[in-house]
Amino acid sequence: MPKKILIVDDTTSVRMLLRMILKSTDYELAEAEDGVGAFKQCNSPSPPDLVLMDIIMPNMDGIECCRLIKANKKTKHIPVIMVTTKGEPQQMESAYAAGCDDYLTKPINRIELLAKIKAQIAND
Amino acid sequence: MVEDKKEWAQFFKQMFKEGEKFTEDLLKENERLRQRNAFLEHELSLRSASGRSDSSQLLTRLEVLEEERNRLKEELSSLKRRLKQVEKENADFTLQYLEIEKQNSNFASLYVASYQLHSTIDFNKILKVISDILTNLIGAEYFGIYLYDPRSSTLVLTSVEGLDEPKGSRVELRDNLMSRVASSGELYIDPEIPEPGNYARPIALQPLISSGDLVGMLAIHKLLVQKEGFEPIDMELFSLLGAHAGTALLAARICSEVQAAGT
Structure with a gap:
């Protein structure tokens, strides 16, 4: 059964780009436009095996969503990779403090993204 | 013996x-x-x-x-x-x-x-798409999207990210960098690396052209902190924006004017 990746970003272009990058892989893909939708999918009967999460989003940002995922017994095992324009050290610190497993800055580097996903899913 | x-x-x-x-x-x-x-x-x-x-x-x-x-x-x-x-x-x-x-x-x-x-003819949505491309695909942090006003021969700041200039501010096209770039119709990249904190001068300017006419201009003032400089793909993206974003904006503007006239 293919591993499921949840793409969380409020920008259509980014979701589309991530879909295009991951299309060539065997992963099953799902999407959410904000943290609320992402947390809901993580608690669904078929939760993702990994979450690619933007930080700045409406309704619930990526940091808050990551904190909730990692605080929940049912979802804390799901690896979360932050995919964001924010490359400042303090942003990274906040993301890691919220429990994220890895961090990737935009513009997205395809090879780096695939390597980070593989590392997280292989570790799982 | x-x-x-x-x-x-x-x-x-x-x-x-x-x-x-x-x-x-x-x-x-x-x-x-x-x-x-x-x-x-x-x-x-x-x-x-x-x-x-x-x-x-x-x-x-x-x-x-x-x-x-x-x-x-x-x-x-x-x-x-x-x-x-x-x-x-x-x-x-x-x-x-x-x-x-x-x-x-x-x-x-x-x-x-x-x-x-080309996914929409909504003017504001196209502006948002251009902003998303500049931020997420090129890695620009501070930038402005200008539209050309042929009546006053000025560039009007229509969308802005990170800069102090307010929307609606105008740049006259006469004997300045933007004017020269607009005339050339070609991408301009500042050969000098600006000092940190000085983002007044644009580091890249891309005229938006439709059918040979100036429609607007993209002005990049600062890249994201993790982005060290422009790469070959950025030149391709600028070229694409220069050729398509102007047409998309022009079409959307005409469409909205027609819709407004019809109502």
């Missing part, structure tokens, strides 16, 4: 007998020693021959081993050469793979940018 003679005769007879026996013993011993000598000489000759044969065999074996060693040495150096070749081929394949992956990534970015620019 006779008695004495008999005794002497007896004595000599006894002595000759013992002498005879002694001689016989000597002859026997001599024969034994001769035989022993012959045996030892035979043994010696045999051993000597055998020794010569062993040495010869060892020498032959040594030569075989030497040949084997040389053959293995050649094989080893041949394998080492092959290994180096395979390593080089491997490195070449890795570079090719990385290049292909990069090209795939670039095509994906260009496809997404092109697709999104």
Whole structure:
């Protein structure tokens, strides 16, 4: 059964780009436009095996969503990779403090993204 | 006297007998020693021959081993050469793979940018798409999207990110950098790296052209902190924006004007 990746970003272009990058892989893909939708999918009967999460989003940002995922017994095992324009050290610190497993800055580097996903899913 | 003679005769007879026996013993011993000598000489000759044969065999074996060693040495150096070749081929394949992956990534970015620019005729949505492309695909942090107003020959700041200039501010197109870039119709990249904190001067300007006419201009003032500089894909994206974003904005503006006139 293919591993499921949840793409969380409020920008259509980014979701589309991530879909295009991951299309060539065997992963099953799902999407959410904000943290609320992402947390809901993580608690669904078929939760993702990994979450690619933007930080700045409406309704619930990526940091808050990551904190909730990692605080929940049912979802804390799901690896979360932050995919964001924010490359400042303090942003990274906040993301890691919220429990994220890895961090990737935009513009997205395809090879780096695939390597980070593989590392997280292989570790799982 | 006779008695004495008999005794002497007896004595000599006894002595000759013992002498005879002694001689016989000597002859026997001599024969034994001769035989022993012959045996030892035979043994010696045999051993000597055998020794010569062993040495010869060892020498032959040594030569075989030497040949084997040389053959293995050649094989080893041949394998080492092959290994180096395979390593080089491997490195070449890795570079090719990385290049292909990069090209795939670039095509994906260009496809997404092109697709999104033509996905709507809503003016504000197109502005949002251009902003998203500049931020997420090019990696710009501070930038402005200007539209050309032909009546006043000015560029009007229509969308802004990170800069202090308010929306609606105008730049006159007369004897300045933006004017020169607008006239050239070509992408401008500042060759000098600006000092940190000084973002007043744009580091890149891309005129937006439709059917040869100026529609607007993109002005990048600062890149994201993790972005060290522009890359070849950014030039492609600028080129795509220059050719398509202007047309998309113009079409959306005309469409909204037609809709407004119709209502």
